[in-house]
Amino acid sequence: MTHPDIKTLGQLKTAYYQPKSIKDELRDNLIAKIKRGETAFHGIHGYEHTVIPELERAILSRHNINLLGLRGQAKTRLARLMVGLLDEWIPVVEGSEINDDPLNPISRHARMVIEEKGDDTPITWLHRDERFSEKLATPDVTVADLIGDVDPIKAANLKLSYADDRVIHFGMIPRANRSIFVINELPDLQARIQVALFNILQEGDIQIRGFKLRLPLDMQFVFTANPEDYTNRGSIVTPLKDRIGSQILTHYPEDIETAKVITEQEAQLDNRQSERIYVPALAKDLLEQLSFEARNSEYIDEKSGVSARMSITAFENLLSTAERRILQTGDDKTTVRLSDFLGVIPAITGKVELVYEGEQEGAAWVAQNLLNNAIKTLFPDYFPEIKKLEREDAESPYDAIASWFFNQSDFELLDDLSDAEYKERLDAITPLNALVKKYQPECPSTDRHFLKEFVLWGLVEFKKLSKHRFTKGMQFKDLYGSYISRLNN
Numbered sequence: 059m060t061h062p063d064i065k066t067l068g069q070l071k072t073a074y075y076q077p078k079s080i081k082d083e084l085r086d087n088l089i090a091k092i093k094r095g096e097t098a099f100h101g102i103h104g105y106e107h108t109v110i111p112e113l114e115r116a117i118l119s120r121h122n123i124n125l126l127g128l129r130g131q132a133k134t135r136l137a138r139l140m141v142g143l144l145d146e147w148i149p150v151v152e153g154s155e156i157n158d159d160p161l162n163p164i165s166r167h168a169r170m171v172i173e174e175k176g177d178d179t180p181i182t183w184l185h186r187d188e189r190f191s192e193k194l195a196t197p198d199v200t201v202a203d204l205i206g207d208v209d210p211i212k213a214a215n216l217k218l219s220y221a222d223d224r225v226i227h228f229g230m231i232p233r234a235n236r237s238i239f240v241i242n243e244l245p246d247l248q249a250r251i252q253v254a255l256f257n258i259l260q261e262g263d264i265q266i267r268g269f270k271l272r273l274p275l276d277m278q279f280v281f282t283a284n285p286e287d288y289t290n291r292g293s294i295v296t297p298l299k300d301r302i303g304s305q306i307l308t309h310y311p312e313d314i315e316t317a318k319v320i321t322e323q324e325a326q327l328d329n330r331q332s333e334r335i336y337v338p339a340l341a342k343d344l345l346e347q348l349s350f351e352a353r354n355s356e357y358i359d360e361k362s363g364v365s366a367r368m369s370i371t372a373f374e375n376l377l378s379t380a381e382r383r384i385l386q387t388g389d390d391k392t393t394v395r396l397s398d399f400l401g402v403i404p405a406i407t408g409k410v411e412l413v414y415e416g417e418q419e420g421a422a423w424v425a426q427n428l429l430n431n432a433i434k435t436l437f438p439d440y441f442p443e444i445k446k447l448e449r450e451d452a453e454s455p456y457d458a459i460a461s462w463f464f465n466q467s468d469f470e471l472l473d474d475l476s477d478a479e480y481k482e483r484l485d486a487i488t489p490l491n492a493l494v495k496k497y498q499p500e501c502p503s504t505d506r507h508f509l510k511e512f513v514l515w516g517l518v519e520f521k522k523l524s525k526h527r528f529t530k531g532m533q534f535k536d537l538y539g540s541y542i543s544r545l546n547n
Contacts, residue, residue, distance in 0.1 A: 068177030121303025130365025357416030
């Protein structure tokens with residue numbers, strides 16, 4: 059309900075307040091949003107026809123929920139966004155440790171206060187942003203942490219016997235009464251701790267040591283789990299799984315366009331980077347293609363997954379690489395270059411789990427291989443596919459470029475070239491200018507030089523040119539000319 063100027067239980071009764079369970083709150087507010095055509099989960103992309111409908115069905119069914127998926131699939135974010143479906147304000151008995159509803163108190167403290175003060179019982183109001191609790195499951199989590207335990211200091215201060223339930227110190231779950239409670243990475247929770255959740259999920263009760271304590275907690279539980287954990291670190295015990303109403307499978311973005319939206323939304327950029335650095339459309343596609351290549355790579359463990367955070371941190375590194383260059387050259391603005399992608403390798407190596415073959419090759423080599431494969435995958439979307447031309451035994455549009463490099467001793471693109479020097483060197487390859495103009499005539503001038511460098515890298519992948527990385531930059535050569543010249547000498 060709207061936060062009114064109500065401070066006592068008597069005023070609350072006069073306002074005709076009706077207690078409502080948290081699951082009914084979520085359900086009623088979701089129904090209202092659906093009827094109004096509003097989006098309940100803002101900032102979530104790629105789940106519109108898969109995960110979100112299933113999540114909405116689970117909320118309508120008043121289920122506790124388990125979000126099952128690989129890392130970096132927005133599981134925790136989905137849980138946090140559920141807060142937006144709660145009522146803005148709820149009344150609470152003042153001083154209650156477990157957010158007692160004034161008209162439906164469950165703790166001994168709240169009942170005693172109401173019995174003593176009646177309609178003069180003071181009321182406070184709890185905002186929905188405060189009704190979210192989250193716990194990362196780790197092996198050291200105890201029953202006392204989650205549910206509670208006897209507090210000897212409390213017993214001594216109040217001069218109470220250990221048989222008095224007032225000596226109980228409530229854990230995180232009771233203190234999150236009438237709230238959304240999230241347990242991340244549930245399989246990491248020890249089996250005996252998972253067992254302690256049975257009664258809470260089924261009956262809403264908690265059990266603390268030998269006390270005959272019944273607290274029908276009003277909770278919305280959301281669990282997250284990674285399928286990899288079922289074999290590597292633990293599992294969800296079967297009786298607990300049986301008590302979770304809906305298990306919803308999450309997934310990675312299914313296309314580059316969705317992945318780009320997520321990356322641009324989540325990347326933490328400095329305003330100066332956004333203003334001074336232009337990122338060509340192809341560069342954004344190439345960045346996202348890296349993740350798609352990683353998820354299909356034979357060198358990377360597919361069961362571990364490749365988090366969407368890899369693209370986000372890679373994008374941040376990409377812009378930082380370009381920014382570092384303009385700080386050195388003194389340019390006011392710049393455009394991302396394909397060679398800048400070498401700066402994203404550190405963002406990849408720490409985000410992927412390698413299989414044995416990948417470990418043998420090394421993380422840096424695997425990251426470079428992903429970049430090469432991404433270029434090779436996207437190349438046919440912009441220029442004629444080289445392999446098909448070779449099979450047709452026809453003259454290739456790339457022959458002129460190969461001939462140009464055959465007559466050049468070397469061609470270098472240094473990392474610290476100014477924008478003017480960089481463009482001048484690429485423009486010097488006249489057959490390259492003609493190729494880009496012919497097959498990408500509508501390419502904007504801001505993207506043209508990135509596209510030219512992309513052609514050079516693509517021709518390397520299709521064995522038409524060779525490239526060599528040295529300390530200060532990249533060197534391109536024809537594939538056989540340097541070898542023939544050495545024979546002639």
